[in-house]
Amino acid sequence: MGKERVYNFSAGPSMLPLEVLERAGSEITNYEGSGMSVMEMSHRSKVFQKIFDDTQAKFRRLFHVPDGYHILFLQGGASTQFAAAPMNLIGSTGKADYAVTGNFSSIAYKEAKKYGAIHLAASSEDRNHTYIPAQDQLELDPEASYFYYCANNTIYGTEWQYVPDTGRVPIVCDMSSDILSRPVDVSKYGVIFAGAQKNMAPAGLTVVIVKKELAGRELPYTPLMLSYKTMIDKDSMYNTPPCWCIYMLGLVLDWLEEKGGVEGMEAIKHGKARMLYDTIDASRLFTCAVEKDSRSDMNVVFRTASEELDAKFVKESVDAGFTNLKGHRSVGGMRASIYNAMPVEGVEKLCDFIRAFDKNN
Numbered sequence: 001m002g003k004e005r006v007y008n009f010s011a012g013p014s015m016l017p018l019e020v021l022e023r024a025g026s027e028i029t030n031y032e033g034s035g036m037s038v039m040e041m042s043h044r045s046k047v048f049q050k051i052f053d054d055t056q057a058k059f060r061r062l063f064h065v066p067d068g069y070h071i072l073f074l075q076g077g078a079s080t081q082f083a084a085a086p087m088n089l090i091g092s093t094g095k096a097d098y099a100v101t102g103n104f105s106s107i108a109y110k111e112a113k114k115y116g117a118i119h120l121a122a123s124s125e126d127r128n129h130t131y132i133p134a135q136d137q138l139e140l141d142p143e144a145s146y147f148y149y150c151a152n153n154t155i156y157g158t159e160w161q162y163v164p165d166t167g168r169v170p171i172v173c174d175m176s177s178d179i180l181s182r183p184v185d186v187s188k189y190g191v192i193f194a195g196a197q198k199n200m201a202p203a204g205l206t207v208v209i210v211k212k213e214l215a216g217r218e219l220p221y222t223p224l225m226l227s228y229k230t231m232i233d234k235d236s237m238y239n240t241p242p243c244w245c246i247y248m249l250g251l252v253l254d255w256l257e258e259k260g261g262v263e264g265m266e267a268i269k270h271g272k273a274r275m276l277y278d279t280i281d282a283s284r285l286f287t288c289a290v291e292k293d294s295r296s297d298m299n300v301v302f303r304t305a306s307e308e309l310d311a312k313f314v315k316e317s318v319d320a321g322f323t324n325l326k327g328h329r330s331v332g333g334m335r336a337s338i339y340n341a342m343p344v345e346g347v348e349k350l351c352d353f354i355r356a357f358d359k360n361n
Contacts, residue, residue: 007346010324011154011337013197020251038247043240055250062261065186072208073236073246078176078195082108085172087222090116092145097121102129102153129156132294146170152178155328157301158294163188178298182266190214199340205245272338272347273297279351283358303333
């Protein structure tokens with residue numbers, strides 16, 4: 001491996017802002033004169049409690065979380081929430097609606113079936129998940145305990161560009177791969193959750209935002225560690241939380257604020273995505289199968305007409321200073337994940353590489 005950093009287009013764990021890594025590095029052995037690393041200190045200490053409180057407050061401010069919501073810093077990844085959400089919410093009516101628009105919402109749908117009557121309110125499987133269903137395509141049950149969807153589909157490169165109107169039914173949303181990339185009206189949701197390893201922090205932290213009135217409805221056999229009420233009552237500290245990841249999230253939030261918050265980041269990320277899609281659309285070799293009004297600003301999928309040419313592109317991209325451009329094994333082709341930390345320069349250089357490959361092949 002060389003000494004130079006590569007442009008890491010991984011879908012997750014993804015790259016972190018260089019400024020954040022450098023700041024963390026400068027504090028790694030002695031955090032603010034404490035004589036120890038954040039990785040070593042007690043989660044019950046005053047030093048870490050301040051880190052926790054400050055990070056939670058910064059997240060509330062930057063993501064515009066209203067007072068009627070709790071912010072939890074948990075473990076287990078978004079996949080644990082596939083079970084936690086139905087266990088905590090489905091008890092109201094025993095029923096829930098799910099929209100399946102990709103791999104992870106499909107897994108969540110299958111998991112939820114263990115805990116109640118789950119209705120498939122919408123699916124994009126008929127066209128290989130290349131689009132997001134419109135509002136009038138959602139078959140909604142007014143008696144559902146909640147409606148579930150995944151905001152951005154990392155494997156298939158689609159993203160919901162609207163918030164479904166579900167009437168009085170609470171919305172549960174997996175925002176793992178586009179959280180903090182655009183403003184969100186949190187008041188339209190009952191629960192929002194996201195694994196940190198794409199836009200927020202290293203893997204190991206899961207942020208869960210829960211509307212206060214929805215806590216305390218869990219099924220009687222819900223494990224202690226999956227109970228929203230338990231975690232709310234203990235402010236995420238029933239057991240040792242992912243301390244280092246929480247600290248890193250705080251540093252990322254400081255960096256995000258310097259970029260203009262989620263509003264500033266929305267303009268940056270949309271500009272990066274538009275640049276990359278325009279380059280693909282203008283090329284001779286490359287295509288993107290995703291319908292234009294459903295394209296993700298976070299995960300750009302593309303391919304040539306040949307698996308051999310795709311493989312050549314990926315191999316040569318590594319030599320050019322890029323990494324993790326190979327598409328997911330279930331869909332093939334290429335995928336460029338351009339999360340918040342990917343600098344504009346990285347996307348510009350990838351576009352140059354795509355144009356050169358298009359010309360030379």
